[in-house]
Amino acid sequence: MPQGENDKLSTDPYKGVRDFYPRDMFLENYITSVMRETAERYGYVEYGASILERTELYTSKTSDEIVNEQTYTFEDRGGRSVTLRPEMTPSVARMVAAKRRELAFPLRLYSMPNIFRYERPQRGRLREHWQLNCDLFGVPGVEADAEVITLAHKIMRAFGAQDKDFEILINDRRTVVEALSQIGLEEKQVDAFLILLDKRSKFETEVGFMAEAENMIGKERFEAFEQWREKEETNSHQAGELIGALSKLGVDNVRVDTSLVRGFLYYTGTVFEVFDTIPQNRRSLFGGGRYDNLLEVFGAENIPAVGFGMGDVTMRDFLETRNLLPEYISATDLYLCVLGKDFLDYAGQLAEKLREQGLNVALDPTARKAADQIKTADKHGVLFVACVGGQEQKNKTLTVKNLKTGNETTVPEDKVGDFIWNQDV
Amino acid sequence: MPQGENDKLSTDPYKGVRDFYPRDMFLENYITSVMRETAERYGYVEYGASILERTELYTSKTSDEIVNEQTYTFEDRGGRSVTLRPEMTPSVARMVAAKRRELAFPLRLYSMPNIFRYERPQRGRLREHWQLNCDLFGVPGVEADAEVITLAHKIMRAFGAQDKDFEILINDRRTVVEALSQIGLEEKQVDAFLILLDKRSKFETEVGFMAEAENMIGKERFEAFEQWREKEETNSHQAGELIGALSKLGVDNVRVDTSLVRGFLYYTGTVFEVFDTIPQNRRSLFGGGRYDNLLEVFGAENIPAVGFGMGDVTMRDFLETRNLLPEYISATDLYLCVLGKDFLDYAGQLAEKLREQGLNVALDPTARKAADQIKTADKHGVLFVACVGGQEQKNKTLTVKNLKTGNETTVPEDKVGDFIWNQDV
Numbered sequence: 001m002p003q004g005e006n007d008k009l010s011t012d013p014y015k016g017v018r019d020f021y022p023r024d025m026f027l028e029n030y031i032t033s034v035m036r037e038t039a040e041r042y043g044y045v046e047y048g049a050s051i052l053e054r055t056e057l058y059t060s061k062t063s064d065e066i067v068n069e070q071t072y073t074f075e076d077r078g079g080r081s082v083t084l085r086p087e088m089t090p091s092v093a094r095m096v097a098a099k100r101r102e103l104a105f106p107l108r109l110y111s112m113p114n115i116f117r118y119e120r121p122q123r124g125r126l127r128e129h130w131q132l133n134c135d136l137f138g139v140p141g142v143e144a145d146a147e148v149i150t151l152a153h154k155i156m157r158a159f160g161a162q163d164k165d166f167e168i169l170i171n172d173r174r175t176v177v178e179a180l181s182q183i184g185l186e187e188k189q190v191d192a193f194l195i196l197l198d199k200r201s202k203f204e205t206e207v208g209f210m211a212e213a214e215n216m217i218g219k220e221r222f223e224a225f226e227q228w229r230e231k232e233e234t235n236s237h238q239a240g241e242l243i244g245a246l247s248k249l250g251v252d253n254v255r256v257d258t259s260l261v262r263g264f265l266y267y268t269g270t271v272f273e274v275f276d277t278i279p280q281n282r283r284s285l286f287g288g289g290r291y292d293n294l295l296e297v298f299g300a301e302n303i304p305a306v307g308f309g310m311g312d313v314t315m316r317d318f319l320e321t322r323n324l325l326p327e328y329i330s331a332t333d334l335y336l337c338v339l340g341k342d343f344l345d346y347a348g349q350l351a352e353k354l355r356e357q358g359l360n361v362a363l364d365p366t367a368r369k370a371a372d373q374i375k376t377a378d379k380h381g382v383l384f385v386a387c388v389g390g391q392e393q394k395n396k397t398l399t400v401k402n403l404k405t406g407n408e409t410t411v412p413e414d415k416v417g418d419f420i421w422n423q424d425v
Numbered sequence: 426m427p428q429g430e431n432d433k434l435s436t437d438p439y440k441g442v443r444d445f446y447p448r449d450m451f452l453e454n455y456i457t458s459v460m461r462e463t464a465e466r467y468g469y470v471e472y473g474a475s476i477l478e479r480t481e482l483y484t485s486k487t488s489d490e491i492v493n494e495q496t497y498t499f500e501d502r503g504g505r506s507v508t509l510r511p512e513m514t515p516s517v518a519r520m521v522a523a524k525r526r527e528l529a530f531p532l533r534l535y536s537m538p539n540i541f542r543y544e545r546p547q548r549g550r551l552r553e554h555w556q557l558n559c560d561l562f563g564v565p566g567v568e569a570d571a572e573v574i575t576l577a578h579k580i581m582r583a584f585g586a587q588d589k590d591f592e593i594l595i596n597d598r599r600t601v602v603e604a605l606s607q608i609g610l611e612e613k614q615v616d617a618f619l620i621l622l623d624k625r626s627k628f629e630t631e632v633g634f635m636a637e638a639e640n641m642i643g644k645e646r647f648e649a650f651e652q653w654r655e656k657e658e659t660n661s662h663q664a665g666e667l668i669g670a671l672s673k674l675g676v677d678n679v680r681v682d683t684s685l686v687r688g689f690l691y692y693t694g695t696v697f698e699v700f701d702t703i704p705q706n707r708r709s710l711f712g713g714g715r716y717d718n719l720l721e722v723f724g725a726e727n728i729p730a731v732g733f734g735m736g737d738v739t740m741r742d743f744l745e746t747r748n749l750l751p752e753y754i755s756a757t758d759l760y761l762c763v764l765g766k767d768f769l770d771y772a773g774q775l776a777e778k779l780r781e782q783g784l785n786v787a788l789d790p791t792a793r794k795a796a797d798q799i800k801t802a803d804k805h806g807v808l809f810v811a812c813v814g815g816q817e818q819k820n821k822t823l824t825v826k827n828l829k830t831g832n833e834t835t836v837p838e839d840k841v842g843d844f845i846w847n848q849d850v
Contacts, residue, residue, distance in 0.1 A: 008724030009481060011523035014507060017475035019520050022534070025471045041780045043757045043787025045805070046450045050442035050553050051476065051539075056434060072507075074499035077543050082439060082497075095444050098436035104804035108787060109447070114476075118502050128475050143769060143790045248770055249777060299433030332468045344568060345673055352674060355466045362468025362533060365568045379529035380470070 016119070016127030023328050023381070028130070030326055031159075031312050031319070032112050035132040038155045042147065044110040044134050049091040051114065055081035057090045070117045084116035088133040088309065089266070089291070096137055096305075097298035105138025105303065126313055134288075135307030144306050145270040145290060146245035152274060152288070152308055153251045159315070160324045163253040166285065168246075170239060170272045171260040173289065179228045183221045191265060193217055198263045201284070229258040242270060266291045270306065276318055285318055286310040328381050333360045333420055334400070335377035339389030341367045347388040350398075350413065357417030378403050384420055441544070441552030448753050448806070453555070455751055456584075456737050456744070457537050460557040463580045467572070469535040469559055474516040476539060480506035482515045495542045509541040513558040513734065514691070514716070521562055521730075522723035530563025530728065551738055559713075560732030569731050570695040570715060571670035577699060577713070577733055578676045584740070585749045588678040591710065593671075595664060595697045596685040598714065604653045608646045616690060618642055623688045626709070654683040667695060691716045695731065701743055710743055711735040753806050758785045758845055759825070760802035764814030766792045772813040775823075775838065782842030803828050809845055 013019050020028055036046070055073050072084040085091055088111060096103065111133045118127060134151060136144050149168060156166055176197070180190045193216060196209075203209040214222045239256045246254055262271045273287035288308025295302050319325045334354065338347045344365060351363045362382065364373045370387050377385045386398040399410045400419060411419045438444050445453055461471070480498050497509040510516055513536060521528065536558045543552060559576060561569050574593060581591055601622070605615045618641060621634075628634040639647045664681045671679050687696045698712035713733025720727050744750045759779065763772045769790060776788045787807065789798045795812050802810045811823040824835045825844060836844045 009519070009722050010479070011519050011723050011725075012479075013475060013519075014477045014479050015503075015505070017477050019475075019523075020471075020473035021520065021524065021528075022470040022472055025473050028473065029471065040756045040785045043760070043785060045447040045756050046445075046454065047447055048445035048450050048453065050438060050444075052439045052442050052541075052553065054435070054437075054439050072499075072501065074497075076497065078440075080440070094434070094436050094438075095446065098444075099446065103446075104801045106787075106789060106791060106801070107805075116477075128477065139790055141790065143773070146773075147788070147790075249773055297434050298436050300436075331465045331470050335468070348568070348674055360465045360468060362531075363572070364531060365564055365566065365572075366531060376529045376531070380532075 014127075018126065018128070022330075026328050027316065027325055028312060031315055032130060032132070034158050035155055035310060036110070036112065038158045039110040039132065039134050039151065041154070042108070042134075042151045044108040044136075044151075047092065047095065047109050047111050049085075049088075049095060049111070049113070051084050051116065052082050053085050053091060055083040057094060058083055058086065070119060072116050072118055085113065086117050087115055087264075088113045088131065089135075089264070089294070089307070092133065092135055092307075093291075093294045093305070094298060096303065097295045097300040100295070100300055100303065103137075106144075107137040108135075109137070110134045130312040132310040133307060134310075135305055137303050137305045139306075140292070140304040142241050142245055142270075144304070145242055145272075146249060146251075148288065148306050148308055149242075149246060149254075149272055150249045150251050152272075152286070152310070153253075155310065156274065159319055161318075161322065165277060165322060166253065167275045167277050168251070168254045168272055169257040169260050169275055170242060170254060170270060171257055172239060172269055173261055173267050173271050174269055175232060176258065176261055179225060179232070183217075183224045183228070185217060185221070189217060194261045194265070195263065197259055197261050200259050232256075232258050262287060262289055264291075266294045268292045272308070276321075278321060281321070285314050329383065330381040331360055332362045332380065332382045333384060334362075334416070335373075335380070335382040335385045336361060336363045337370055337373035337377070337385060337387040338364060338367060339370060339387055343388050343390070343393060346393050350388060353413065354416055357414070359417050359420065374401075374403070384423075386416075439552075443551065443553070447755075451753050452741065452750060453737060456740055457555065457557070459583050460580055460735060461535070461537065463583045464535040464557065464559050464576065466579070467533070467576045469533040469561075469576075472517065472520065472534050472536050474510075474513075474520060474536070474538070476509050476541065477507050478510050478516060480508040482519060483508055483511065495544060497541050497543055510538065511542050512540055512689075513538045513556065514560075514689070514719070514732065517558065517560055517732075518716075518719045518730070519723060521728065522720045522725040525720070525725055525728065528562075531569075532562040533560075534562070535559045555737040557735040558732065559735075560730055562728050562730045564731075565717070565729040567666050567670055567695075569729070570667055570697075571674060571676075573713065573731050573733055574667075574671060574679075574697055575674045575676050577697075577711070577735070578671075578678075580735065581699065584744055586743075586747065590702060590747060591678065592700045592702050593676070593679045593697055594682040594685050594700060595667060595679060595695060596682055597664060597694055598686055598692050598696050599694055600657060601683065601686055604650060604657070608642075608649045608653070610642060610646070614642060619686045619690070620688065622684055622686050625684050657681075657683050687712060687714055689716075691719045693717045697733070701746075703746060706746070710739050754808065755806040756785055757787045757805065757807045758809060759787075759841070760798075760805070760807040760810045761786060761788045762795055762798035762802070762810060762812040763789060763792060764795060764812055768813050768815070768818060771818050775813060778838065779841055782839070784842050784845065799826075799828070809848075811841075 071086050076082050112130055114128055114130050116128050136148055177190055200209050233256050243254055260271055260273055267289040269290035271289035274285045276283055276285050290306040292304045293302050336347055336351055338344055351361045354361045374385050383403055384400050386400045392398055396413045397410050398416055399408050401408045496511050499507060501507050537555055539553055539555050541553050561573055602615055625634050658681050668679055685696055685698055692714040694715035696714035699710045701708055701710050715731040717729045718727050761772055761776055763769055776786045779786045799810050808828055809825050811825045817823055821838045822835050823841055824833050826833045
C-alpha cells in the first residue's frame, strides 16, 4: 500500500513477508531451536552465508523455473547481478567446493537461512521463509541417506509428532531416469518429464496429470512407464536396502513412491519427502535427497552429498493443526513494580542484584499505580511480579506473586533467584 | 569475479559479504549470544522483521545520504520499490506504530537483524552485518536513557571488557540544536551542520573539520559554537542528571562530548557512543540515542523511545584486539569411530542410545583406519572420541579418549553422558 492520507507512511510490512512480534518470535524460536538441537544431536555443526549471492550461482544446475520466474534478482550499483538466495544448497555446495582441501570429511553441516521466492503469497508459501538445511558430505553409501532421513524423522518426533502423523516417502531418482531412457526418452525429455512428475500431486485430478503426461511423451510410453512403476514399488532392491537401514534405526513410517522425483535437477539418487497424513490436507511438509554431482559446476572433483531443507512456515502450520505449539512464556523472569519515584534508585540497584543472581528482570520506572504496573507485566506474559516500596527497602525482602496462580510468597532479596527457579512452571 | 575458465562457477561469495564456516559461525554465535543473553537479563524480549521493506520507509526521517547512496534498492517483479533494510530502527518504529493499541508499555524489544549497506568494503564496514538492536518504548525520562546505556555497558562487561577498555560519550542533541539556532542558524542549516559535526572525528585533521565548518556557517558563528561547547562540557545540567543516574547503576566510564550528535536525523535528545580507548585505534564501537518523534511519520501519536544498535563486525574486531574471543569447541560432544563395516549396525544403534542420554554424537560410517577417523574428529574440533568394534559390542562399554589430554577411560555404554559432562573442559 502506498502512503495514505496526509503523506503518512503505511505501517504494513512489505507484501508476503512477516513481522515477528514477541509472541510470534517466541514460536519461531521454539521451532528453530527444536530443529537446531536435533541437528546438533546428530553431530551437525552450524554454518552460514549471506542472502546475497551472485546470480550465476543459480543459472547452472538448479531448476530454471525458479531462476527465471521466482527469484529476487537485481543489479547492484556496481552493475553486478545479485540474487537473494531462493534455496541454500547452491551456497553450501559453493562453500564446500571452495575449502574442500581444508575441510575434513565426513562433514555434517546445518544452517537456518531465510530464503526468498517471488511467489503470489498464499498459505504456507510466503516470499521469505526460514528453512533448516542439513547436509552430509563425503559418504556415498545408503547409510548416509539413512542418517539424514533418520534425523528428519527425529525432528518430527522432537516436535511431539507421532509416527502416525506423518509418512516418509522415498524413491531413487536414478531408477526413474533409467526407466524413462529405456522407454525411449531422450535426456532433455527426461528432465522435462521429471519436472512434470514432481507436480503430479499438485494436479487437481490424476486424469489431468495423465493427459499432460501422454501429451508430453506419448500414450504408449506413458503406459510403459506406469507399468514399470507398479512393478518397481513392490520389488525395489535399492529402496529395500534403505528401508532396512532405516528400520534398524527405528524409522518405520516409510514407503516407496516411484512418482517422487523432487523438483531440483541436481538430485542424483535417493530422494525423500515427509508427508502430513492428515486426511483433509495430505501434503508434502519437506524433503531432500542425494546430490553427488553438484560440486563439479565449480570445477571441483565431486563429493557425495545428501541433505534436506525443512521450512518454518509449513512446520508451524503442521504443529498448529496438531496442537503441538507451546504456550507463550516471556523470557523475562520477574517484573519489578516500583511504588513511587522515591524508590526508583533503590529498585534500580535491587534489579542489578537480582540480575547478578541470573534472573531476567524488567523494571517498571513509570511510578504508576501498582495495579497498572502489574497489568503491564501480565500483558507482557511475565509470570512473576514483585513490588518495591518502603517495606521492601526496610526488610530487604520481596513479595513475589505468581500471576497464574495468584500465590504470593515473601522471600529475602538474595534468595529470589532460588525461589523462582524452584517453582514448577 | 565472473565465471572462470571452462565455464566453471567461482566459489567466491558476493563481494563484501561473509561465508561463515563452522569456526566463523561459532564466533558469530558467541558474540550474538552474549548480546542476546544480556539484553534478556534486562527484560528485553525478541522481535524480528524481514530484511525486505518498502523503500518509502527510508525516505522520511532517516538520513538522506543512506537512502540515496548506500542502500540496496530495486524494483520487484510487481513494480514495487523494495529496499534491503540499512538499519532496524524504522522497522521497529513501524511495528510499534502498527500495534500501539495492543502492545503494553513500557515495552522493551531487542532483535539481531542483518542489515545492508552498499559501501566500498573495508575493515569493519562490510555490505552485510548483524546488529543487536535494543529499544525501550514508553518512558520519557532520563531513567530510560540510563537503562539502555547501562545495558550497553553490561554487554561490554559480559564480553570480558574492563571499564578502562572503553568509554561512553554522551550528549544531548537538543542542547546542540538550541545553541545552533541561538547562534543564528536556520533549521535546514542546523540539520546540515549536525551531519558535518557527526563526521568531526572522521576528518584527518581537526583543522580540516574547522575549515569546512567555517565555510558552512561562517567563522564568527563557528567560534560562538565552540565557545558554547567549552562552557557546556564543564557545566551541563541535563548531562549531569544522566551521569548521576548511571553512576548509581555502577556505570562510571562516562564523559560528555558536545560534538556528539549521531548521523541519524531522528534523534531528539540523549545520544551516546561507546568508544574503544585503545590508543592506536580510538574509534566508535557503537551507539544510540533517544528518538521521541519517529512514530508520527506513521500518523500515530508519538511514543518516547530510546535505543541502540551494536554491530557484530566491530565487536569482533574489538574482542580480537583484546584477546577476548573464546577458543573453538565443536557442538559435537563425541565422535564415534567404527572399526569395520561389520559393526556399523551396532554403532548406529549405540549412537541413538547415546543421543537419548543427551549427547551430541557424530558417527563415522566410512570404516577407514581408526587413526584416520580420529584425525577427522580432531580436524572437526570434537574433544571426545570412542571406537566401536567387537570388544565394545561384547562388553557394552566405550573407551572414551580426550583428544586434548590424551586420557582414555573405559565407561559403561549407559554412563557415557555422565562421564563426559563431568569432565572439566
